[in-house]
Amino acid sequence: MQISERTHHIALVEDDGPLRTLLTRHLRQSGFPVRGYATAAEFRASAERFDLIVLDVMLPATSGLDLCRWLRQRSNVPVIFISARSSHTDRIVGLELGADDYLVKPVDPGELVARIRSVLRRSEDVGGTDGGDYASTVRFDGWQMDRRRRELFAPEGSRVSISEAEFDLLDVFLEMPQRVIGRDTLLEHSRNRLPGRDSGDRSVDVLVSRLRRKLGSIDGGRDLIRTVRGVGYVFTANVEA
């Protein structure tokens, strides 16, 4: 599931001129054609269509949040917020408005590109930018996973903590339930790798065992991920969007 070969056009709405130039340059170097806009009004005036929009939350006049709301009324184009605000509430507000990701400044350039690729891949999986709605909440066996917020809730409603890497792993399982998934596929789709350990099969095994333990603290949860000897794993539960 690579991103398709076609080029993805990106819009960047950021009021700080130098930062806009720097980010544009960086994204172009990473292979994305980018158009920069200083204000929400400027962006709305343009008739261009984009595959993804990178939005600064704090913009003069119309804020990034308002622009996101405006966009959501018109299309499902993926939106990634970049913001100087890092609090949980700010993040949640952004994601609840329908943004696909929320990054805090100073943005790690490599991280931004990785997030853009991940969001693009996800949006293409569900049939293009204007296609079906990407289910932000997924349910399995009483559990609930909020993909936008990247939060997991146990059947009785309490929030269960899992690492970013575990979240990505679970996300892959939930996309392909009841199918044998090889370690390579799991590794490929994990956005966050395990640092400081020998990469590869072993790190996947470690991740799976950690995830199992956290899911397994609930009755029956232990059997959600079954090992297929020598091949990989199967996620056994039914998944509902």
Next chain:
Amino acid sequence: MSRRSLWPRGFTGQVILVLVLAVLVQFVAGSMLIRTGETHIQRADQGKRIAEQLLIAERIIRTADRPDRERLLESLSTIHTRLSLIEGTPAIPPGIDPEAALIATAIFEFEPSLAGHPIRLSLAPGSALTPNRRLAGAIRIEENLWIGFATRETVVNWRLLLETSIRVGLIALFVLGSAALLVRTMSMPLRRLSDNAQLIGTADRIPFDETAGPQEMREVSRALNAMQERLEGVIDQRTQALLAVGHDLRTPLSRLRLRVDAIEDSADRHAALADIGQMTRMLQELLDFFETGENRETRAPTDLSSLCQTIAEAASDLGGEVTYDGPDRLVIEGVHDHLARAIENLVDNAVKYGGAAVLTLSAHGGERGDCFSVKVEDRGPGVPPEQLDRVMRPFERLDASRSDNHPGMGLGLSIAHNVALAHGGRLRLANREGGGLCAELLLAKK
């Protein structure tokens, strides 16, 4: 300072003392008044009785034969007044002292027919201790013939006075008691007020009831509420200013990050990136400190076990040896991100100073288990005992940690402390036996 020792410090004591003095004065003055009244009534009473007896005696003497007179007078005597016949001049001197004169007046007022007769009266001298004075007197019937009389009872009825005094005393005691009760009920809201005022500045706003208690108390409550509002306004302004600076710094920092990224690979580039990383963390630390201090996030059921496990695993992945010991599941009503930050800070510290840490999660508070403990123990150098309190204060660091090896703003423990306070608990630091530090977050379940 005898004045200080006599004058009570407490409100209740002072009011009671003043009341006791007032009641005492009232009691003494009242007793004196009662005594005067008592004396007056008794005097009139005595005069009346003497007058009656004298009138009868006079009539009998006038009609009786001379030899019978003495016997008849004897038989007229009562236990109160003894009568006798005096021929010639009585032993009582003619002068009348003012007290006796009042009795003479009472006699003549009651029996005006006696008014024409010369009378002699004397009061036996009384002592300071027993001012009761017996009365002796004589009235002239005809030339050289007097009827002598002497009272046996005292002028003042001390028993009656005593009884009255006791009654007045009891009333005074009752008044004093109810006053004490009133003062207590008045001082109770005052004490509550002072207790609450002690809490100002430690947690959220303390509401003072502006509708309860006496007028003055309400005014104090109003003033305290207004004061808190002003204080909050000032603090809020400062916090917002700092937050704004923190947020605004992130944009130039973003630019810097991207500019450095464009520099070709070199030792300087790595160093610059490390510097930017440190600045980013310091900013985050500052913002975290204000956010956890404000305590505005909503609380939701959060599994502490998975949180502790995730933090321990992440720290282990980064090279620290952090083990988790505790149940597989323990749900608290809390703010997930803040709890995570607090525990991360403690684990980071432990790994930084001790290289390894044990993260223990347990439920406290007996069977109800309404208090949770997250304990992070290391085998590092610990903290000098006299500095244990200091290190929890914001921006405080041990001198040893001001080196390049331990970057940060010294807010890690303050953040953990803020989070514990917001979750109805506290952060407890202690040196372990055998070396190392034990940092324990105590958290209320709800």
